[in-house]
Amino acid sequence: MTTPKRRIPSAGPSITEAEIRLVTEAVRYGWYEKRNMHMDQFIKEFSEYTGAKYVLPVVNCTSAIHLALLALGIKPGNEIIVPDVTWAASACPIHYMNATPIFVDIDRQNWCISPESFEKAITTRTKAVIPVDLYGNMPDMDHIREIADDHDIPVIEDAAEALGAKYNGRQAGTLGDIGVYSFNATKLAMAGQGGALVTDNHDLFDKCKQLRHHGMVEYSKKMFWCEDIGYNYQWTNIQAALALAQLRRIEELVAMKRQAFHWYTDRLGAVEDLQFNSEAPNVRNTYWIVNAIMGKRYHTTKEQVIEEFQRNGIDSRPFFYPISSMPAYTRYVKGKNMAKANPVCYDISPRGISFPAAATLTEEEADFVCDVFVHYLKHKK
Ligand SMILES: Cc1ncc(COP(=O)(O)O)c(C=O)c1O
Structure with missing residues (x-):
């Protein structure tokens, strides 16, 4: 590494x-x-x-x-x-x-x-x-x-x-x-x-x-x-x-994001039970941020992964929290069981990690992020 x-x-x-x-x-x-x-x-x-x-x-x-x-x-x-x-x-x-x-x-x-x-x-x-x-x-x-x-x-x-x-x-x-x-x-x-x-x-x-x-x-x-x-x-x-x-550089910028997606998925594609950004046949995804949803077998949360990344000099972000779960917005969902109402949001958000996505990300940096991530997951199964 x-x-x-x-x-x-x-x-x-x-x-x-x-x-x-x-x-x-x-x-x-x-x-x-x-x-x-x-x-x-x-x-x-x-x-x-x-x-x-x-x-x-x-x-x-x-x-x-x-x-x-x-x-x-x-x-x-x-x-x-x-x-x-x-x-x-x-x-x-x-x-x-x-x-x-x-x-x-x-x-x-x-x-x-x-x-x-x-x-x-x-x-x-x-x-x-x-x-x-x-x-x-x-x-x-x-x-x-x-x-x-x-x-x-x-x-x-x-x-x-x-x-x-x-x-x-x-x-x-x-x-x-x-x-x-x-x-x-x-x-x-x-x-x-x-x-x-x-x-x-x-x-x-x-x-x-x-x-x-x-x-x-x-x-x-x-x-x-x-x-x-x-x-x-x-x-x-x-x-x-x-x-x-x-x-005026938009296509070049899109290409950089799509390249970063391939750097991550080429290295992590073989790791069991990770779900990445998808792309339907009628869609061009820019992959603005590459995310991985970790399978439940890993017994970890996105916050723990962010901490591990931080210890290794990597800044990352959590997959967005359900808005209805945040204190500012609970007033709009009083009396409702939102985890039941929106099961996909509440199921995948805690297990979703957004990888570093700066436009200046290099292949060597993506490599390092993937190494740290794989090493971490190995101990969480
Ligand atoms: C999905 C979505 N909607 C709206 C906004 C708001 O954009 P802005 O920061 O330009 O107000 C953002 C920005 O982060 C966003 O990600």
């Missing part, structure tokens, strides 16, 4: 001269009449890449979900269906709206929302569903859309983790009525912080755009004229420059 030269980070970007050049250009020239030069270019190229008609850059993806719910006219007491295993940011904007998140189960193979569990949770109060493209994978969107359309439920596709993924050849984020992306520093393409909302619906886009900047209306003859109480969810041109440079 060769000890790596650095502490292995759990996440982080790939920065080249291309990013440095565009950000420098933005800082130097992106002011006055050129204050939106990179933002406008980002919008154009993001629309070309995703195929979405309208693109709205925002300060982060959480605010994009919030704007989507506002534009859909969500009211207090409405129910919004969301998978129980995802990052909390998929659900907290529902709370901002005084609406109620309804946490449903995930599919055992793709780890995204289970269509059956979604359908079972629909009531007359259901006003939206937020399928999440978890860890760069895609849910069974044909089935989700069919159920949503049958019940007239708008779909907000949370593609925060899945820019570059594809479903039947279509880009992740473009399969719902509204799609949202994140460019935070851990993401495949990043800007430090940032987000984007896409839609083909002009009315929804217009509403989101207005609310993004204090409810000001563009078509008004008066400046600083607000027709709504909105938010300050504006992004900056400097961040757009960084995201633009990353977007």
